[in-house]
Amino acid sequence: MKIIIVGAGYVGLVSSACFAELGHSVDIIDVDEDKIKIINSGKSPIFEKDLDELLAKHIHKNLNTITNYEKIAYADIIFVCIGTPPCHDGKADLSMIENASKSIGKALHNNNKYQVIAIKSTVPPGSTENLITQKVLECSVKNPINIGFVMNPEFLREGMAITDFINPDRIVIGCQDEKAAYVAESAYQGIDAPIFRTNIRTAEMIKYVSNAFLATKISFSNEIGNICKKMNIDVYDVMQGVGMDHRIGMQFLNAGAGFGGSCFPKDIAALICLAEDLYENPILLKSVSMVNKQQPLRIVELLEKRIGDLQGKRISILGLAFKANTDDIRESQSIPLIFDLMRKGADVVAYDPKAMDMMRNLIPSIQYCENLEEALEMSDACVIMTEWDEFKQLNKEFDVMKSKVIIEGRKILSIDDAEGICW
Numbered sequence: 001m002k003i004i005i006v007g008a009g010y011v012g013l014v015s016s017a018c019f020a021e022l023g024h025s026v027d028i029i030d031v032d033e034d035k036i037k038i039i040n041s042g043k044s045p046i047f048e049k050d051l052d053e054l055l056a057k058h059i060h061k062n063l064n065t066i067t068n069y070e071k072i073a074y075a076d077i078i079f080v081c082i083g084t085p086p087c088h089d090g091k092a093d094l095s096m097i098e099n100a101s102k103s104i105g106k107a108l109h110n111n112n113k114y115q116v117i118a119i120k121s122t123v124p125p126g127s128t129e130n131l132i133t134q135k136v137l138e139c140s141v142k143n144p145i146n147i148g149f150v151m152n153p154e155f156l157r158e159g160m161a162i163t164d165f166i167n168p169d170r171i172v173i174g175c176q177d178e179k180a181a182y183v184a185e186s187a188y189q190g191i192d193a194p195i196f197r198t199n200i201r202t203a204e205m206i207k208y209v210s211n212a213f214l215a216t217k218i219s220f221s222n223e224i225g226n227i228c229k230k231m232n233i234d235v236y237d238v239m240q241g242v243g244m245d246h247r248i249g250m251q252f253l254n255a256g257a258g259f260g261g262s263c264f265p266k267d268i269a270a271l272i273c274l275a276e277d278l279y280e281n282p283i284l285l286k287s288v289s290m291v292n293k294q295q296p297l298r299i300v301e302l303l304e305k306r307i308g309d310l311q312g313k314r315i316s317i318l319g320l321a322f323k324a325n326t327d328d329i330r331e332s333q334s335i336p337l338i339f340d341l342m343r344k345g346a347d348v349v350a351y352d353p354k355a356m357d358m359m360r361n362l363i364p365s366i367q368y369c370e371n372l373e374e375a376l377e378m379s380d381a382c383v384i385m386t387e388w389d390e391f392k393q394l395n396k397e398f399d400v401m402k403s404k405v406i407i408e409g410r411k412i413l414s415i416d417d418a419e420g421i422c423w
């Protein structure tokens with residue numbers, strides 16, 4: 001199939017490389033010429049496991065880049081992978097996707113070729129029908145009977161995105177007509193996964209609800225962890241016993257510093273706005289978000305309990321990325337932690353194997369260390385914030401600290417003198 005991907009962000013890039021791997025002819029459009037240059041050199045502008053290899057394998061063969069929309073006229077299916085970042089009030093900002101819809105509409109030719117526009121971006125229910133479809137059709141000379149619309153949400157985890165694309169739990173196809181669904185499903189031929197077909201609004205909601213449910217599991221575990229800690233019970237043992245119930249499951253029960261990333265916080269905020277616009281008060285979703293906001297501040301409380309006033313104390317932060325195996329710091333729980341420590345006058349030093357450049361752009365005023373040893377040297381306390389493999393075996397390395405106060409925001413160490421945030 002001839003596939004066009006609009007947007008070379010995480011989702012667009014991974015989808016392009018994976019559709020190329022499935023044997024399709026893929027063109028990826030992005031307005032950012034610097035990003036396109038990097039992709040053309042066979043490299044990924046983002047750090048994602050195995051993506052460099054896949055791009056290098058297919059670039060200039062069945063995967064090509066473009067900076068304008070002209071080739072859209074010849075595509076069988078156009079996947080829209082444009083970001084929908086949060087506005088200041090938490091609502092999803094649809095302005096970029098609106099502009100892309102207009103550009104796609106303008107680029108469609110008045111021919112008899114049936115073409116499908118598939119939305120992968122996370123958009124509030126109703127957006128595909130009320131905004132995207134409308135803008136495409138308004139700007140297009142093509143007969144609407146030759147344009148199909150599909151909502152095909154993605155469930156890719158950063159760091160695991162290629163594996164998740166090739167081995168998904170399900171492929172959700174929201175559509176109005178059989179023909180559009182057939183074209184979208186054909187793009188996934190070769191992938192062994194159940195297909196869940198539904199209407200467009202339901203598919204849009206499935207994405208928000210999946211993320212909200214996973215985030216709820218995490219905040220639930222964190223709240224239980226906070227209670228367990230006061231009772232001297234290990235929440236990890238509790239959740240293991242709980243998760244063995246197949247109705248609950250083991251996944252996403254790891255208590256700790258809470259969730260970050262480009263999806264969970266933003267999607268929960270958007271779902272809360274959506275509910276409030278409908279005069280609903282989503283108290284559970286608000287609590288999920290509130291528990292998550294409090295977790296990093298609990299670390300500060302714990303530090304104060306252990307070492308007293310933080311003014312002038314040297315605190316080492318190990319891990320800045322919102323989770324391991326990515327350089328992404330978006331909504332990382334390390335950010336509010338660092339700001340709170342700075343507010344209290346602490347001398348913050350940080351180390352992360354991948355995410356230091358990103359954090360340096362956001363918070364230039366703390367000290368960034370080349371390695372773990374430098375970060376731990378003479379420090380009054382250290383906090384583990386990301387579950388990087390290289391932190392797992394740490395033991396003797398802590399001996400260079402002034403006082404061996406080790407707080408785990410993620411449970412990864414196997415030494416006795418570490419104290420967990422909620423275990």
Ligand code: UDX
Pocket residue numbers: 154155156157158159211214218251252253254255256257258259260261262263264322323
């Ligand atoms: C998430 C969804 O999993 C994915 O389906 C969606 O498409 C995008 O959002 P991602 O943001 O890449 O993916 O990360 P994920 O692995 O889900 O972790 C999110 C956050 O939750 C991380 O900060 C992680 O550290 C935290 N987490 C995860 C926990 O605190 N405890 C857990 O048990 C699991």
